[in-house]
Amino acid sequence: xxxxxxxxxxxxxxxxxxxxxxxxxxxxxxxxxxxxxxxxxxxxxxxxxxxxxxxxxxxxxxxxxxxxxxxxxxxxxxxxxxxxxxxxxxxxxxxxxxxxxxxxxxxxxxxxxxxxxxxxxxxxxxxxxxxxxxxxxxxxxxxxxxxxxxxxxxxxxxxxxxxxxxxxxxxxxxxxxxxxxxxxxxxxxxxxxxxxxxxxxxxxxxxxxxxxxxxxxxxxxxxxxxxxxxxxxxxxxxxxxxxxxxxxxx
Amino acid sequence: xxxxxxxxxxxxxxxxxxxxxxxxxxxxxxxxxxxxxxxxxxxxxxxxxxxxxxxxxxxxxxxxxxxxxxxxxxxxxxxxxxxxxxxxxxxxxxxxxxxxxxxxxxxxxxxxxxxxxxxxxxxxxxxxxxxxxxxxxxxxxxxxxxxxxxxxxxxxxxxxxxxxxxxxxxxxxxxxxxxxxxxxxxxxxxxxxxxxxxxxxxxxxxxxxxxxxxxxxxxxxxxxxxxxxxxxxxxxxxxxxxxxxxxxxxxxxxxxxxxxxxxxxxxxxxxxxxxxx
Numbered sequence: 001x002x003x004x005x006x007x008x009x010x011x012x013x014x015x016x017x018x019x020x021x022x023x024x025x026x027x028x029x030x031x032x033x034x035x036x037x038x039x040x041x042x043x044x045x046x047x048x049x050x051x052x053x054x055x056x057x058x059x060x061x062x063x064x065x066x067x068x069x070x071x072x073x074x075x076x077x078x079x080x081x082x083x084x085x086x087x088x089x090x091x092x093x094x095x096x097x098x099x100x101x102x103x104x105x106x107x108x109x110x111x112x113x114x115x116x117x118x119x120x121x122x123x124x125x126x127x128x129x130x131x132x133x134x135x136x137x138x139x140x141x142x143x144x145x146x147x148x149x150x151x152x153x154x155x156x157x158x159x160x161x162x163x164x165x166x167x168x169x170x171x172x173x174x175x176x177x178x179x180x181x182x183x184x185x186x187x188x189x190x191x192x193x194x195x196x197x198x199x200x201x202x203x204x205x206x207x208x209x210x211x212x213x214x215x216x217x218x219x220x221x222x223x224x225x226x227x228x229x230x231x232x233x234x235x236x237x238x239x240x241x242x243x244x245x246x247x248x249x250x
Numbered sequence: 251x252x253x254x255x256x257x258x259x260x261x262x263x264x265x266x267x268x269x270x271x272x273x274x275x276x277x278x279x280x281x282x283x284x285x286x287x288x289x290x291x292x293x294x295x296x297x298x299x300x301x302x303x304x305x306x307x308x309x310x311x312x313x314x315x316x317x318x319x320x321x322x323x324x325x326x327x328x329x330x331x332x333x334x335x336x337x338x339x340x341x342x343x344x345x346x347x348x349x350x351x352x353x354x355x356x357x358x359x360x361x362x363x364x365x366x367x368x369x370x371x372x373x374x375x376x377x378x379x380x381x382x383x384x385x386x387x388x389x390x391x392x393x394x395x396x397x398x399x400x401x402x403x404x405x406x407x408x409x410x411x412x413x414x415x416x417x418x419x420x421x422x423x424x425x426x427x428x429x430x431x432x433x434x435x436x437x438x439x440x441x442x443x444x445x446x447x448x449x450x451x452x453x454x455x456x457x458x459x460x461x462x463x464x465x466x467x468x469x470x471x472x473x474x475x476x477x478x479x480x481x482x483x484x485x486x487x488x489x490x491x492x493x494x495x496x497x498x499x500x501x502x503x504x505x506x507x508x509x510x511x512x513x514x515x516x517x518x519x520x521x522x523x524x525x526x527x
Contacts (some may be wrong), residue, residue, distance in 0.1 A: 047412050068418025079410045084283040084456065086409070087465035094406045098417040102399060130464040150417075 013039045015209040016053065023153070026176070026186045026199050028217065031206035037189040038076065038158050040206060044187070045073060045156060069098040072147030074157040078139040080132050088134070089127035091142055092117050095149035117148035120175055137168035144172065155179065157188040161196065170195050193217075254489055262383050263375045263485055267499070269390040270442045270451060271481030275459075275473035276397045277431050278452030279466070283408040284428070288341075289326065290449030293436045295345040296322030298352030298445055301370045305359040311370070312385065316437045322348065323433035327425050373444035373496035375485065382441060389438040396431050397470075404428065405466060442481060443496040451477060454503040461507075461514030476506055 013036045021027055029037045042048050044055055046062025057065045072095070080086075093106065093114045100110065118124040121141040131142055140160060147155055161169050173195040176186060180199055193200060197217065205213035254260050281289050300318025304311030322344060329340040356362040369377070378386075397404070407414040407424045415421050432452070439448045459472035484499030491498075 042412070045416055047415050066418065068416065071416060073413060073416035075410060075413055083460060084279055084466060084469055085460055085464050086405075090405070090466050091409070094402065094409065097402060097406050097419065100402065102403070106402075128464060146413075156416075 012051075013209050014043060017209075017211055019044070019204060019211065019214070021154075021185060021187055023185050024183050026180055026201045027188070028193060028196070028200045028203045029187065029189045029206065030191075030193075030203055033191075035206040036209045037206055041156050041158055041187060041189055045071065047073075069150055070153045072150050072152035072155045074143045074147045074155065074160055076158040076162070077136075078131060078143055083132075085130040085132055087128050088123055088131055088142055088145075089114060089118065091131050092123075092127075092145045092149050095146035098150055113151055114149050117145040120148055120178075121145045122171060135165075137164040140164050141168055141171065144175065148175070152184075154185040154187070157186070159189050159191065161190055161192065161194055172196070173199065254486060259376055259378070260489060262378045262380060263495075264482060265383050266375060266378050266386050267442055267481035267485045267495075268478055269386050270439045271455075271478035272474050273390040273393040274435050274439050274448075274451035275455035275477035276470060277393055277428070277435050279456045279459075279470040279473055280397070280404050280408050280428060281432060282453060282456045283405075283466075286330075287453050288449065289323075289429070289432055290436055290452045292326055292341050292345050292348075293319050293323050293433050294440070294445040294448045296348035297433075297436055297440065298367065298370065299348050299355060301367065301440075301445075302352040302355035302359065302362070305362045305366060306355050312382075312437060312440075315370075315440065316434065319433040319437050320430050323429035324426060327429040331422070331425060369444075370440060371444050371446050372494060373440070373442055373447070375442050375495050378441055386438050386441065389434050393431055393435055393438070396427060400424065400427060443499050447496050447500050450500045450503060451481070454500070454507055455480065458503070458507040458510045461510040462517065476503070476510075480506060 017040065019040075029040055031037050039048065043050055045057065046055055046065070054061060058067060058070065060066075078091070093110065095117065096106070096110045096113060100106070115124065118127055121144055123138070123141055123145065131139060134142065140163075144157070144160060147157075160172055164172070176196065176199055179186060186199075188196070190196065200217040202215065203213065203217040204211055255264075278290070281287065297315045297319040300315035301311040303309075303318060304314035307314070326341055326344060329344075352367060353364060356364065356367055359366075403414070403419050403424055404427075406417060406419060407421060407428075411421060414424070435452065436445070436448045439451055443451060455473040455476040456469065458476045459469045463469045463472055480503035481499050484502040485495045487493075487502070488495035488498045
C-alpha cells in the first residue's frame with residue numbers, strides 16, 4: 001500500500017503517506033498518541049474513506065477487492081454489542097465468515113479452524129463462557145483468535161498489546177512467531193513493542209500524520225518516536241506491487 | 251383453554267399472537283445487539299402515518315403501513331450511517347413527524363378521527379381476519395428466513411461494523427436488510443399489540459433471555475420462547491379477565507423479565523469462575 005490522505009471531521013489526520021507492505025513482512029506502525037497509527041491501518045484496508053490518494057489490497061481497490069479471507073483484521077477492542085451475550089466460541093467462529101458461503105451451514109472445516117484458533121490463544125477450555133465476562137487481555141486474545149480462525153495471509157492488528165497483561169503479551173508474541181514462521185504478513189499498530197520486538201522486520205513511525213521513519217526497527221523506539229528526531233534512510237526505489245499498496249493519485 | 255378455542259376469532263388471534271411472538275424477538279436480538287433498541291419504536295411512529303394514508307386514499311392500511319414503515323426504516327438507517335453525533339436527534343425528528351403526519355392525515359380522511367387510529371396504536375387482535383392471519387404468517391416466515399439465512403453475517407455486523415467491512419461483508423445491504431426486516435416486523439406486530447407497544451416485543455424478550463444465557467444463539471432461541479409465552483399467555487389471560495390484550499402481553503413480558511432478572515442474579519452467583527473474571 002502507498003500514500004494517501006485522511007481527514008476526520010475536516011481535521012487532517014494523515015497527510016500523504018506512501019507505504020507498501022510486501023508479503024512476509026512484519027511491520028510495526030509506531031508513533032505517539034494521535035499520530036494517526038490506527039487511522040493509517042484502517043484507511044489501508046479501506047475501512048475509512050481517503051480524502052486523497054488511493055489504497056490497493058493485493059493490487060485492487062477495496063471496493064473491488066473480493067478476497068477478504070486473505071485479511072484478518074484485529075480491531076483495537078472487542079465491542080460487546082448492546083449487552084446480548086456471545087460465547088467466546090461464537091465470536092471466534094465468526095472469524096470464518098469471509099470463507100463461508102451464505103447458504104451453506106457451518107462445516108467441519110470451520111469447526112476445526114475455530115478449535116485450533118481457540119487452542120492457539122489458550123482459551124479452548126473457556127469456549128462456552130460469555131466474552132463479556134473476560135478481562136481486557138483475554139478479550140484481546142479472543143479478537144486474535146477470531147482473526148486466526150479465518151486463516152488469512154495477512155494480519156492487520158490495531159494495538160494488540162494495549163492494556164494487555166504480560167502473560168497475554170507473551171502469548172501474542174508466541175502466536176505471531178508461529179505465523180511469521182509460516183510466512184504470513186503482519187501489520188500491527190503498537191505503542192510499545194515489548195516482547196514483540198524481536199519479530200518486527202520493519203518499523204514505520206508516524207508523526208503528525210506523516211511517516212518520519214521507515215526502515216529497520218529502531219532499537220530505542222522512544223527516542224525515534226520523539227518529535228524532532230532526525231532520521232535519514234536510504235529507501236528502496238520503485239518496488240513491485242506488494243500485498244497492500246497505497247498510491248497517491250494526481 | 252378448551253372453551254377459549256371454541257371461538258374462531260380466538261383461534262385466529264392465538265395463531266397471530268404465536269407468530270408475532272416468534273418473529274419479533276428473532277430480529278429484535280440483532281437490533282438490541284446493534285444498540286438500536288428504540289428502532290422499533292421509531293418505525294412504529296412512522297408507520298402510523300402509513301396507516302392514516304391508507305384511510306385517506308382508501309387502500310388497505312396494512313399495505314400503506316408496510317410501504318411507509320419500510321421507507322422510514324431505510325431513512326433511519328441512512329441517517330444512522332451518515333451522521334455520527336446528530337443521529338439520535340434526527341431519529342427523534344422522524345418519530346415526531348410520523349405521529350404528527352398520522353394525526354393530520356387521518357383528520358383529512360373522510361369520516362376518520364383519532365379514534366380510528368386507536369386500534370392501530372394499541373392493537374386489535376380480536377378482530378384479526380383469516381386473511382390477516384395469512385399475511386402475518388407470510389411476513390413472519392420472511393422474518394425467520396432472513397434471520398436463518400443471514401444470521402451469521404448479521405451477527406458479525408451487529409458486533410462490529412468495521413470488522414464486518416474488513417471481512418468483505420456487504421455492510422450497507424445487511425444494514426438495510428435489518429432495517430427493512432424490522433419494519434416488516436413492526437407492521438406484523440401492529441395488529442397484535444399496537445404500534446406503541448410493538449417495540450416491547452422486539453426488546454423485552456431479548457432482555458429477558460440475556461439474563462439467563464451465555465451465548466448469542468441461546469439468547470435468540472430463549473427470546474423467541476419468551477416472546478411466544480408472553481403473546482399467547484397475555485392473549486389468553488385477556489380473554490378471561492377482559493382486559494386489552496396488547497397491554498397484558500407487554501405486562502406478562504415485563505413480569506417474565508423481572509423474574510429472569512432475579513433468577514439470573516442467582517445463577518451468576520452460583521457460577522463462581524465467571525464472577526471472578
